[in-house]
Amino acid sequence: MNSTTYPTQPARVGLPELLDGIREQTSRGLDPRPTALAVADVLREQTPGVDLLTAEERLGDPHELVSNVLHTESAFSVKAVVWQPGQLTAIHDHLAWCAFVVLQGVEYETLYRDHGDHLTEIGRAANGPGEASGFAPPGDIHRVHNTGDVTAISLHVYGADLGADGASVRREYDLPVR
Numbered sequence: 527m528n529s530t531t532y533p534t535q536p537a538r539v540g541l542p543e544l545l546d547g548i549r550e551q552t553s554r555g556l557d558p559r560p561t562a563l564a565v566a567d568v569l570r571e572q573t574p575g576v577d578l579l580t581a582e583e584r585l586g587d588p589h590e591l592v593s594n595v596l597h598t599e600s601a602f603s604v605k606a607v608v609w610q611p612g613q614l615t616a617i618h619d620h621l622a623w624c625a626f627v628v629l630q631g632v633e634y635e636t637l638y639r640d641h642g643d644h645l646t647e648i649g650r651a652a653n654g655p656g657e658a659s660g661f662a663p664p665g666d667i668h669r670v671h672n673t674g675d676v677t678a679i680s681l682h683v684y685g686a687d688l689g690a691d692g693a694s695v696r697r698e699y700d701l702p703v704r
């Protein structure tokens with residue numbers, strides 16, 4: 527337990543190694559999309575266990591999905607997200623590339639296209655434990671929904687310094703889906 531370096535964070539087993547792997551990719555100077563895919567490969571190869579989070583953090587919150595920023599630096603940030611059954615994000619897109627891996631449960635993602643006055647659904651994905659993917663704007667309008675009956679936990683990496691609680695969201699879409 528190193529309470530000197532990160533006094534507000536519990537020990538995160540495996541996190542320093544994972545950050546090294548991510549940093550190796552983000553420092554290559556690739557474009558956003560290949561960077562996101564390369565970081566997704568790192569997440570797939572070095573998927574941490576759910577014990578990256580404390581037992582209390584893994585519970586989530588019945589009132590809202592919980593984001594826990596585990597690390598930020600200038601090139602990227604790492605967040606753990608805990609979704610109780612039924613919890614979902616707004617339909618949104620991002621300013622920065624993003625890669626994620628599921629640690630527990632299943633994350634259901636729906637992709638949309640913006641037609642100005644409405645959206646259409648253009649794809650769906652269901653990712654289970656150890657499955658990772660990456661994407662980069664533009665064209666990354668999506669919603670994530672835990673439609674399963676167990677709490678889902680995932681690790682998200684964004685290509686930006688999010689500070690303590692930022693989310694890199696460019697826009698939330700309150701448009702009808704046709």
Ligand SMILES: [Fe+2]
Pocket residue numbers: 618619620668
């Ligand atoms: Fe997102």
